Amino acid sequence: MSGPDWYLQRPVAALDDLLSDRGVVERCFTAEDSALLRTSLGLDESGALDALSVVAARLALLDGRRMPAGATMVGIRWLQHRSLQAEAAIAAHCESTDSEDSKGRSRVVTQVRLTELRREGDLELADVTFTFLLPAGAGSKS
Amino acid sequence: MSAWTPTEEQLQAWGRLSEDYNPLHFDGEFAVRQGLDGRIVFGALALARLAAVVRESIPNQGVVIDVRFRRPMPVGEELDVDYDQETGIVHVRLHDNDLVTGTVELLHP
Numbered sequence: 001m002s003g004p005d006w007y008l009q010r011p012v013a014a015l016d017d018l019l020s021d022r023g024v025v026e027r028c029f030t031a032e033d034s035a036l037l038r039t040s041l042g043l044d045e046s047g048a049l050d051a052l053s054v055v056a057a058r059l060a061l062l063d064g065r066r067m068p069a070g071a072t073m074v075g076i077r078w079l080q081h082r083s084l085q086a087e088a089a090i091a092a093h094c095e096s097t098d099s100e101d102s103k104g105r106s107r108v109v110t111q112v113r114l115t116e117l118r119r120e121g122d123l124e125l126a127d128v129t130f131t132f133l134l135p136a137g138a139g140s141k142s
Numbered sequence: 143m144s145a146w147t148p149t150e151e152q153l154q155a156w157g158r159l160s161e162d163y164n165p166l167h168f169d170g171e172f173a174v175r176q177g178l179d180g181r182i183v184f185g186a187l188a189l190a191r192l193a194a195v196v197r198e199s200i201p202n203q204g205v206v207i208d209v210r211f212r213r214p215m216p217v218g219e220e221l222d223v224d225y226d227q228e229t230g231i232v233h234v235r236l237h238d239n240d241l242v243t244g245t246v247e248l249l250h251p
Contacts, residue, residue, distance in 0.1 A: 004172075007163035033159055040156035040187060041194050042146075048197050051190035055160050058186055066164065069176075073185045077208040078193070081249070083201070 013065035015106050015134055019096045025060040026117065029087045049084045057112035057128035060092035070135035077129040089117040090125060104136035143224040144195055148183050148217060156187045167217070183215035188242055192232050195225045196246055207232065209244030
């Protein structure tokens with residue numbers, strides 16, 4: 001299943017979900033994923049796949065949930081240590097902090113550390129840090 | 143500077159890849175009900191597009207790209223995506239209005 005209707009059936013991530021320790025989340029990106037990435041960016045078959053880091057990080061951040069209504073992504077800091085040239089198995093670990101702004105909104109900063117899992121040894125791949133503003137009252141458990 | 147009008151195919155591909163089918167990106171009426179003028183482009187997709195532009199100049203070096211999303215990026219508009227290698231500044235603009243701004247820093251220059 002896919003599409004907006006499917007998406008709207010998924011549970012909403014509450015603040016507690018975003019702040020919880022989800023452990024290490026692994027994701028194997030396939031040739032199909034690489035093709036989708038290149039299509040989304042208008043790249044040819046030789047185009048770099050670095051942006052899979054951002055995708056992997058966002059998937060780990062939400063862990064199958066969707067952002068609450070009114071949530072706003074205000075920034076992303078993306079540190080890519082090495083180029084990614086082929087589909088890969090990526091492990092992600094999230095650490096989140098939150099604070100309240102003057103309007104009662106939660107400002108959540110989540111750093112996602114990504115490692116490329118390789119037979120010959122895992123390699124540091126990227127760090128992706130998301131900053132979101134959640135509407136007031138988004139702190140209740142899902 | 144490169145002109146970029148995200149196509150429906152590009153948006154669908156990114157939505158499928160990232161499992162993000164937020165109706166803000168696909169349903170104009172839904173987006174308007176949320177107070178927007180219409181559908182908006184994924185922020186992460188815009189970042190990935192910026193990175194692709196950066197990579198044209200810096201193909202193999204580690205980089206840090208740090209962006210702030212200032213305003214929603216409307217679907218259907220031609221966006222200016224630019225990376226100034228001298229200043230390290232990136233932006234996505236529409237009609238000279240900054241929608242996304244940021245910086246690029248090289249690792250181990």
